[in-house]
Amino acid sequence: MVEYSKTEFLIACASSHVRDGENVFGGTGMPLLAALLAKQTHAPRSNLISEAGFIDARPREVPLSVADTRYYYGCSASLGLIETLGFLLQGGRIDVGFLGAAQIDEYGNLNTSYIGPYDKPKVKLPGSGGGNDIASSAKRLIIMMSHDKRKFVKDLDYMTSPGHLEGPGSREKWSMVGNGPEVVITDMCQMDFEPETLKIRLKSVHPGYTVQQIVDNVMFDLLVPDEIPATAEPSQEQLDIMHKLDPKGIYLGKGA
Amino acid sequence: MVEYSKTEFLIACASSHVRDGENVFGGTGMPLLAALLAKQTHAPRSNLISEAGFIDARPREVPLSVADTRYYYGCSASLGLIETLGFLLQGGRIDVGFLGAAQIDEYGNLNTSYIGPYDKPKVKLPGSGGGNDIASSAKRLIIMMSHDKRKFVKDLDYMTSPGHLEGPGSREKWSMVGNGPEVVITDMCQMDFEPETLKIRLKSVHPGYTVQQIVDNVMFDLLVPDEIPATAEPSQEQLDIMHKLDPKGIYLGKGA
């Protein structure tokens, strides 16, 4: 049996959602490793884009910043924000975007801005960055979260990025370019969105976790289907590639 | 006495309106030669810009097109239309623009689009190109026209580019960036605009012409001040520089 850390598992799981030939906004951290892993395994023709301006990037080491020069050499074009977020993303040419968040609600709406009331915030989080732009306009959105009751909330403290908003018809009302969140990957499970209501639904459970644990760590009513498969585990090949991409363990950590 | 052709005279006259340090939209033809002449005489720090994207151009031969590569080598930047017409011109950074026209009215409004009725035009002229943009947003506008009764009209067949529109206050109404036409140079005279009414006024008469000839070749009531100086003649130095710039006589013609 293959041995893996939680982080490695999540990266392999996220990677499986990238399809060959897709244009992917990779960002940094786990999503970037997931996108790079996909390109080196099942999606060799996927096109990794950094919102800072790098197109079809092939970094030999993991970049720390979306603007990191590690994205440059071997990429096919090096441009700017109007190009990536305007012409490409808003232009409807980005297939997949990855986002994380401090809070998510049952429609997949995300908070990356403030914890506590807006008027007197307890914590100022990073804000949207390109997150709201990606959530509005990428065709598919993959959300990565740590599975924590305080993060899966009934009401967001602040809605930074649109998921499915108030449900069916709400993205259409604002003529949004993208189709909203497709999957939420946590350290316990994968969730998707029930097509009729666009509410979060359990999709697969990671090895070692139970449905009850998952439900207990969500503050809204999670849709739970009758049959729930186990999430696929990473292969040794996937683990090896990840560690070649992040030899210093910047994102993967030192352990294995 | 210096011998000169009508074209040479007009170029030298136009050149005198470019001031040192100014950002000038040169275009092609006579305005371009005027701008280049100014740079090589009294306005060495003027900055010649082509709307196609060349900044601070120093062509060694006269370009035939605003996009002619003759503008390239030795210029300081080579960009595009959003830069020149958007960031620079609309941004209020262009001091002087030159325009010609098929028709002009008493407020300096210009027609470069159609002769005859719009619905069934007799002649399709070149259109605005960047002309309307320049007339709207260059700080000062220098107009060069051949002096012909059919061109100095009471009513334009089509108003392509704004002069002073209907007079005082009309450019302000549209929040125009530029201040409109400053001078009209013809083969007979120079005209400026009377500050109160913003109507065309005779400013100086070229050697060899009379006020009567000028008035007879204008279809509106031309304001004629009591004192009208003669337009200054070109110097030999100016003529020599012109012919160095256009050795094949593309714009200057073959004669002298």
Added chain:
Amino acid sequence: MTEAEVEDKRITLAEAAKKVSDEDTLFWGGFGYQRPPIAFSHELVRQKKRNLTVYTCGSEVDLEIMAGAGVVYRYEIAFSAIEALGLSNNIRRRVSEGALQVEDYTNLAMAMRFLGGALNVPFMPLRSMMGTDMVRLSRYRGDDKLKVIDCPFTGEKLTVVPSLKPDFSIVHVQRVDKTGNAQIDGIVGEDIEGSRCGKKLIVLAEEIIDEEEVRTRPDQTKIPAMYVDHVVVLPFIAHPMMCHGYYDYDLEHLMMFHKLTQTEEGWQEYLNGYILGVEDHYGYLDLVGWPRLQQLKAKKPWGY
């Protein structure tokens, strides 16, 4: 690691022109004498396309050719003439005959319409055209030509123009790799926005370069491959106009062209001789003559 199979987007000029259907709308690249896709206009004529609508600031000889041959019936443009030589005779005649309609904009307005299309927003604001007949009169777009609005923040008057998302963008560049990464030297005119605004993009290039060369100097890429649907590689695509760093304009041919177009008979002579009378672009170049083309080649460091 799985090695990606690289897609080769190269097709022939004839195949590329075949992609365009009657009634289609096209962004037309190049500016003035620089990098107009003349060879593509020839092929559209040879394939007898009809009722195309072309959007551009102001190409020159190519617009004359497409108007003269009846390939286009609508132009949304800012400028038509052959700079330094004179009026665009074919367009003038076709407009008078009622065979061609021109919806008039300014250069900045057209560039903003391409920018808006590239950004996928339906309009863009600008400060030109107000107060003139360019606002008051429309050929066929009516209320959808432009509007003058009050700024929602400042109350100032502004022109808003509708963005363009044509069926095809046709752009001529210096170099491209087979996947479509394109490099442009010299001025870019309106080609950055124009290449992004079309639903499909056909890139015509003078020269093919290897993808590895592109990836060694990514900041030279002006159009990334992900925008590009088809690539056509041919020499002297812009003749008798110029291609920066590759060849100068052919003034003699240009003057001959302009003189012939002064009459319908003259134009038909040019059309039948140089466009319909040849098999393809190489037939045209043969007719112009390789010694003459050789003379036009650009000299370093001038680029013309």
Added chain:
Amino acid sequence: MTEAEVEDKRITLAEAAKKVSDEDTLFWGGFGYQRPPIAFSHELVRQKKRNLTVYTCGSEVDLEIMAGAGVVYRYEIAFSAIEALGLSNNIRRRVSEGALQVEDYTNLAMAMRFLGGALNVPFMPLRSMMGTDMVRLSRYRGDDKLKVIDCPFTGEKLTVVPSLKPDFSIVHVQRVDKTGNAQIDGIVGEDIEGSRCGKKLIVLAEEIIDEEEVRTRPDQTKIPAMYVDHVVVLPFIAHPMMCHGYYDYDLEHLMMFHKLTQTEEGWQEYLNGYILGVEDHYGYLDLVGWPRLQQLKAKKPWGY
């Protein structure tokens, strides 16, 4: 022919920072780890500027420094954090204390606001932010934060954001000539639009190049001299962040910075040691140490 005397726009970092007055608004260049004008933020701190408003998408260490030292009281930004390391501790603290107000936009919204300012139009349309609290809540701009409008042509909903024309644009580039023609390598981020939107532009560059070199390769010029008011030339302007082709980020220093800022005491230690405790930028570089700086120098062909 009269030979033009070429204007030398070079001034010192201290002189450049002196141009900025309390209460001024600034466009702040660079993006993420790339080309942030850190040295300029240091000098603003040393000169004890107050109540500045800074507009940017998301610089990182420099925003932390200016927030921490009380130089800025308003940010209009999209992002604050040190990527890969964690939250921006100083900004978080200053916001909680009420000493700093952040008006939140997205990266595209900020880029469009700079584009609108550069184009001298008062607003720009985009498709982000609708449906979220970014539309509903404003820190201090109120109704002038943004609006959601109906497109005058299609009726679609669009966000419009007010354009920005700050008092100064502060941009860090690789190379500049003394007249201000600036070359940028690698990604440009939002610096093209940002450098055009300010009333005055200060360019900070790693290296001076001769004007003749600029004029030999004009298509490498990203910011023409005519936009530039002042030029400052210094090495390692972005340290501990990176400058493409010149030097890599200093991860050790960055982690030390991020760790210290976790407490006010730690931040004050950094502030007093590395910024207020040195005379100028060379004093800072001396403290970091030249052997260490030498190690950070970029290696060909990687650029870092």
